[in-house]
Structure formats: C-alpha cells, structure tokens
Amino acid sequence: MGLSRREALGTAFAGGAAAMLSGTPARAAGTSGAPEACKARPAPDWKRGFDNQRIADLGDGRFLNPLLAGDHPDPAILKDGRDYYMTFSSFDSYPGLTIWHSRDLVNWQPRKAALSRNIGSVWAVSLEKHKGRYFLYIPVKATPNDIYVSWADHIDGPWSDPKSLGLHEHIDPCHAVAEDGSRWLFLSGGDRIRLSDDGLSTVGKVEHVYDPWRYPDDWDVESFSPEGPKIVRHGNWYYQITAVGGTAGPPTGHMVIVARSRSLHGPWENDPANPVVRTTDLSERWWSRGHASLVEAPDGSWWSVYHGFENGFWTLGRQALLDPIEWTADGWFRMKGGDLSQPIARPKGGAALPHGQPLSDDFRTLQLGAKWNFFQPGPDEAARARVENGALVLKATGKAPSDSSPLMLIAGDRAYQFECSIEIAPGGTAGLVLFYDDKLYCGLGFDETRFVTHQYGIERGRPANPYGRRLRMRVANKEHVIAIHLSGDEGRTWKRFDRGMEVSGYHHNVRGGFLMLRPGLYSAGAGEARFRDFRYRAL
Template identity: 60%
Template sequence: MTLKTFRSLPILAGTWLLGAALCAGAATPPEAGAWARGIEGQRQADLGDGTFLNPILAGDHPDPSVLRDGDDYYLTLSSFDAYPGLPLWHSRDLVNWQPLGHAITTSVGSIWAPDLVRHEGRYYIYFPGRTDAGRSNYLVWADDIRGPWSEPVDLHLPDHIDPGHAVGEDGKRYLFLSGGDYVQLSDDGMRTVGDVRHVYDGWRYPEEWVVESYSQEGPKITRHDGWYYMITAVGGTAGPPTGHMVIVARSRSIHGPWENDPNNPVVRTESRDEQWWSRGHATLVEDGAGQWWMMYHGYENGFWTLGRQALLDPVEWTGDGWFVARGGDLGRPLPKPAGESTGRHGMALSDDFSGDRLGHQWAFYQPGPDEMDRVAFEDGALVLQGKGSVPRDASPLTAIAGDRAYQVEVEMEIEPGAVGGALLFYSDRLYAGLGSNGEDFIMHRYGEERPASLKPGKGGRLWLRLTHDDHVLTIHHSRDGRTWEKYGVQMEVSGYHHNTVGKFLSLRPGVYAAGDGRVRFHDFRYRALD
C-alpha cells in the first residue's frame, strides 16, 4: 500500500466557515508587504496568526509532488536543466518547508513532473528526462528520504511524460502516464511489465475557452473511500493565463472505466485579473486532522519571470463522493493545515562559501557529466574553472529567487585568462548581466554580448551588485567593495520567461566563470527588497 492512500476523517466545519469567509469575493492581488518576511527578507506564506498566504514556496517550484509519511510531509519538484536535480523538501504543516537536498546528480536531461511515493518502506521518485538525442522515463530510489539515492534507472518509456505511481486493487504497481495511458510495473517498481495501455480519454472543456493546448498530463492517483481518483492537468501549462486547469475522474478499479467529475474543472484561473495564472497540475494530500488539500503550481500575475510557484488549496469532500476546492483564487489568507509547525521556512540564498560543498540553493544549468570537476573550495572561496566563452556555454551556477524585487552582490578574484560575472539567467537563449576579465567589461542583454567577446586579460578583483526591481535590472560595480559605480545601461527583463523562449524555467540570479582561467567567488549576498 502506498502512503498516498489515507483514511477519511470528518471535515472540521469551523475551519470551513472561516475559510469561506476569507475566500468570499474576488481577491485583489496582494501588495508586496502582505506576506510575512523570513530569511534575508524573503517572503513566506505563514502569517503567524494561524493563516497563510500563497505561494507556499515562492519562485520556481513547478509540478509539486507531495507525500505524507506519518507526521511528516516530503516534496519534490521539476528541476528541468538544473543539476543537482529533483530537490527534496520537508515540512510538518504543509506551509513551512526546509530543504533536504537533491535526489539526482547524474544528468538524464531536462527533468519534468516527478512523482514521489513510499512503497513498502522504500522511497521512489518516478520522472521523465529528455535530451536532444531522445527521452525516456526514469526512477531513483532510497531507503532513507535523505539519501543516498540510487543512480537513475531507465524504464524505457520514450513516448510519455509525467508518470504517476499507483497500487491497484490487485496489489500490483502501475505507472499512469500522459495522454490517459498506463503500464504495469514489476513488484520492485524497477521495470515495466507488458505493454502500455490506454485507459482514460480525459475531459473536454468548452471550445470557446482560451487555453494553450489540450495537453492531458500529470496524472496523480489517490485512493479514498473505495474509489481511485485520477487528478489530471489539461489546457497547457503556460500560454494564456486561463489555460491550465485541474480535472478529476474516478473509478472503482485501477483499470477503469473512469468517470469524469460532473463539476470539472475543479480548479481553473477564470480571468487574467486573478492573482494566480495557469493554475494546475495537482497532487492530493490529507493532513493529520483529516483535512484534505491540493498542492499545485501557478504563475503570479505579472511575474512569469518567477516561474511556476507552489500553491496550497483546501479541499472538501461532498456527499456524492467528489471534492471541491475551497480556496477561491488563492488571493487571500487561508487557515493553516493542522500540524506541528517548525516555525522555520526556506533557506538562505546568500553563501560565504566557507564549507566544502555547494549549498542546497545552487544548481548548474545544463552541466556536463564532469561538471563538479570545475568546483573547488579554497580559503572561504568558491573556485570555478572557466568553461566556454559566454554564459550560454558556461553552465552558470544559479539559485531560485522567489521575491518580486531583490539585490545580490558578489566579490570576484578573476585569474588571468578568465572572465567572471553575475547574471539574471533564464536559459542559454535569454539572460542579462555583466562580466569582466578584470580590466574590461562585457555586457549581457537579451542573451547576447556587447562586445561579442573579451580578449584574455590580466585578471583582477571586482565586486558586482545586481538590483532586480519591478523587472528592471540595475548594475553597480566596485574595485574595493566600498565605492560603487553605476553601470551605464539598465535593462528591462519582464519578457525573460517561458512564453518568450520556452523551457518552463525562471529568471534566476547567479554567477559564471568562462575562459581559460579560474574565478574565485567570495561572499555571495542576497536580500529581498520591499
């Protein structure tokens, strides 16, 4: 039995009265000061008064797969082209989350929509990986959620994405896939058994709705009161704000037939005026008091650059065996789930590089198999060997930021022959920032360089400061860390997102080292701005 199957408990009526009061009416998008402020001034959902305000994980935390394991909750998410990948988080109340690390370092390409489960005492993550050469579905496993995790196991499923694990009434394990298909797994979950079969045709929305595409994907299976519930996303994950949605079907048997909820979709952004756009791709979870929740993702109104953020929506089961979402458009505070809160959330993005390994906040973009060979830690500095010539081929090291405005600073010692810099990096096609060979500057804007390249220099010491405020990037530099000079070009970066160049990513602060030498990075600092 998978721990995603839970016993149903009575709904707490008082909670729902409060929730209904909070959710009544259309929500006005919160001002920046509406959230609580945590580490480095980062916004956090827990308001400290028994309520929370979405997002529960600000910034790019897409396709959340949440697992309840006793009194603990664990979470993993899509990591796409960033490695280490498959980030793992822990919570006791579904609102306050702490990082545990990552489940994969060996690259299998861009990682989409994973599913985290526990089965017979072992943890599994099923996920798709795709490269330019091809794609498949994989799994990693561990006997302890904190690792070590196995190397990826190829399931040889090249034609589907978004696997969702389930255990049937026959005790056998199955993997549900995009497009309404599924396949049986071996008892150890390490390989497929038999052919992929089609079991569900989906639910069709009215033709006049404004969506991106049909895109039936992200099936997650939950068993409740003798029914199997399949929660699926349709409508496209980006594109128009009103596209993505959550639909539900149920069956008495894992093999179908599956009947659609007459009230589909259970979640959808109905207007671009709402606080959260493109809401969808949900997982069901029950808290310790018997209250049920959906965790899914959405884009923040006007901030596609932040990526798809993790959202929490309360759920109520109805007398006919279906469920309804009670969080409205998630633009207002909601009562917190039951659970013992740790009172701590998130992680510092700043890093003094005093340790001997990369912090949980860091990941390389499209790293090679030997990427970590570039990394050393010496005397309180992160030392990166140069790679490529400009950010697009240098595998920048980036962190996920969840604030609408923030500032980062970093000190660099640039060796002769190297170029070091600081960036707002979306992908190899779109980034902005400033680099230097220690003497001259190279400007990065629109994913292009001016000048096109820098000649090797004699190196030098340089501080860079990036201020990202309301989509405007302002850059300062300093030769001594005290006297700062504003760079002569400011950049507007609101278009640096998926609907411009694809890839489902976010605009992230980071650093890079290019050329033939090394760059020593000292004291990377992050702070959110009001």
C-alpha cells in the same frame, strides 16, 4: 497593502484584454468605471524570512500563497507518517530533484538533491514510498525521451543510479497501487503501464484507460495536453487528477480536472463539475493553475498542492500553491481557496520547521543541490567547483554564460538584489547574471581590461574596466528593472554601471523551456575565478 507596480500593470492588461475580446473600449484600471472583475483585490504583505525573502506562514494561524516562492513546478508530494516530502521538476539544473521536508504542510526546508547525473531535462516526477522503500519515477526530455526510476532506503539517499524504463512516448508518470496489490504507472494522455513487483521495470504494454474531460471550444487555452496524472485513494474511491489546457500560454488555459473509479482498473467517470481549478479572469493573482496533488494534513484536513504563474511575473516560473479542499456528500471534492489572493487559515498540528534557507553564502561549505545548481552540466561539472578559505573557486570554462554552465539559485521574490566580490585569474572572465537559459540571459562580466555586457542572451558593449582583476558587483532586479553597481573597495562606495535593462519578457511564453530567470554567477576563459561573500536580499 496596495497593488505593486507590476500588479497594476497586470490589472491594466486584464482590462485591455477583456475590452479587445468584447470590442468595447477599456477603462484605466482602478478608475470608478472599471469592471469589478478587473479590480484585483489587494492582499496583505508576505511575512519575511531568511534574507528578507517572502514566506507563506503569516504567523497568526494563516498563510498567504505562494507556498514555495519561485520556480517550484509540478509538485510531487509524499506523506510519510508525520513527515511530508516534496520535490519539483528541475529541468536542466543539476544536481536536481531537491527533496523538501515539512511537518505542517506550510513551512518547508530543502534537504538533499536526489539526482546528480545529467540524464536530460527533468519533467514532472512521481515521488512514492512502497513497502519501506522510496521511489522516484523521472521523465526526461532527451534523445530519446524516456522515463527513469531511482530508489533509496532513506529519503536523503543514497539514491540509486537512474534506470531507463524504455518509455519514450509519455511524460508525467504517477505510481499507484491497485486494490489487488499490483503496481502501475499512470502516464500522460490517459494511459498506464504495469510495473514489476519491485517497481524497477515494466510489464506488458502501455494501455489507454481514461478519456479526460474536455473543455468548451471557446475557452482560451494553449492546447488539450492531458498530463500530470495524480492518483489518490480516499474512502472507497480512487481519484485521478489531471492537468489539461496546456502548461503556459493563455493564463486561462492550464486547469485541474478529476475523475474517479471504484477500482484502479476503471472505469473512470469524470466529475460533472470539472474543472475544479481554473483561472477565469486575467485580473486574478495566480495564472495557469494546474498539476494538482491531494494530501492529508496533520489535523486530518485535506489540501491540494499545485503550481501557477504569479500575475505579471512569468519570470519567476511556476510557483507552488496550497489550496484547502472539502469532500462533498456525493463523494467528490471541491477546492475552497478561490483565486488564492487572500490569506487562508492554515492546517493545524505538526511542528513548524524554519522555512526555506538563506540564499546569501559565505562559502564555508559548497551547497550543491540544496542551494546551487549548474545549468546543463557535463559529466564532471561538479569538479569545477570547490570552497577554499571562505571563497567559491570556480574553474573557467567556455567563453560566455551561454557555454560556461553558470552556477545558479532559485530566488522567489519579485524584487531583490544580489552582490559578490569576484577575483579572476589572468585570461579569465567572470561575473553575475540573471539567467533563463543559454539563449536568454543578462548581466555583467569582466576581464582584466574590459567589461562585457550581457543582454538579450548576447554579448554587447565592452567598455574599459578600471578595477583590474578584482571588484565587487551588485545586481538589482526591481520588478524586472535591472540596475548594476560596482565597487573597488569591497562595497564601501559604489558606482552605477552605465547600462540598465528590463527583463519582463525573459520567460517561457517568449523563449519556451518552462524555466525561470535565476540569479547566478559564471566563470569563463582561463584559470579560476574566486567568489566571496555572496549576499542576497529581497527588496
């Protein structure tokens, strides 16, 4: 399969950037004179699953990254017997911290969300099991910042109400057990603090135990930002795996470094081969790779899970990637997947679960947490939504997507469309959106007399609405080019709405926030809106 339009643009950008750095003219990507490093290798197309969504498992003993498409940042993975569980930073989306389940490391299914109460923007968590009990250590950006702990006796919960640990100066905790049985939280910046025996409170003060390896000054990075420590014990060594270089910014910034110690109490020595993962060329398929964990597969092989941005698709957020590793004779490990643009032989063993889930929804049940999430919900936000006679009934609040807490889902495809039949009450406004955050979104809404066009995070044109209080709406996102169609006869005939959009800049490096551009629906104004027959399809 050849390069897509977006990949071609990304490759051309890579050539231009290299030329600007070197001071030599850039040749067009794909010409005979183009530098070899700027020729991104085509990859086979992805296999397709529910709703034609791309999936990693190629079905022939190989897989092709991303492991989980769309925004699945800061993966926290737990091996629990023959089961694997994983969760990701959920930021301002609630219910949050959806737990994913796998038996083979390649195919994953969502289960339930572990966090329902809005405690702030949830960053990189630690998911652990200790003496038969599951723990989540949850850092949040709030006022003040904090790290919480929640526990459960079953992975599906119920999870306890999050309890503050009073750690206001750190992020990215990682639970670890020392050789003497003591429990610790390793933190950003090379610090740690001891935990009580039950893991629900801290003991003593934060201490600095590790000075992370530092990259050369002439590398293009966002910032030093040592974060995301992950601790794993293998053989006679503890390994501390850390991200440095900044999470976003230059594609060559985010990277993975490693240190090891015979004791969890140190001293820690840095790997002389650091960094063990880093994007080095802008033509690579995966950018800003970091926040790595190690895990053993069912066949005894070892793998690393981390995240990265897809070349040209910052809008999809940081996607989960799977990289094979090998242990070296001198006791270090090396990543073997290269730039992850090509298929990789998958780990053997383990029963494969059907991967992912349908994003289309007939609204017979309300799948909050596993599929749908509110943005920055209030304490009683979930009470706004119910299902009734095959419809999602969503009580109106606010005046626009910016203050109505849209209901959204994660779509990991580079081109897709979604559509829904919508009926509003008198005085109501509702519609479909592509939503980054409350300051940056686009889409279309309508009341009973006029449309409202959402673009750049503001409400713009208000042309007349000939459909009244009921219509069917379709939004297509074709590699960042947006088209909207409308139907008054339940999709038998369609008319294109006279406003197109381009959204390649709706992402973190423009707006901040570490989020992704997500399909969603909203209900504002007065009364309730009814959404029926939501259909998603990757293109």
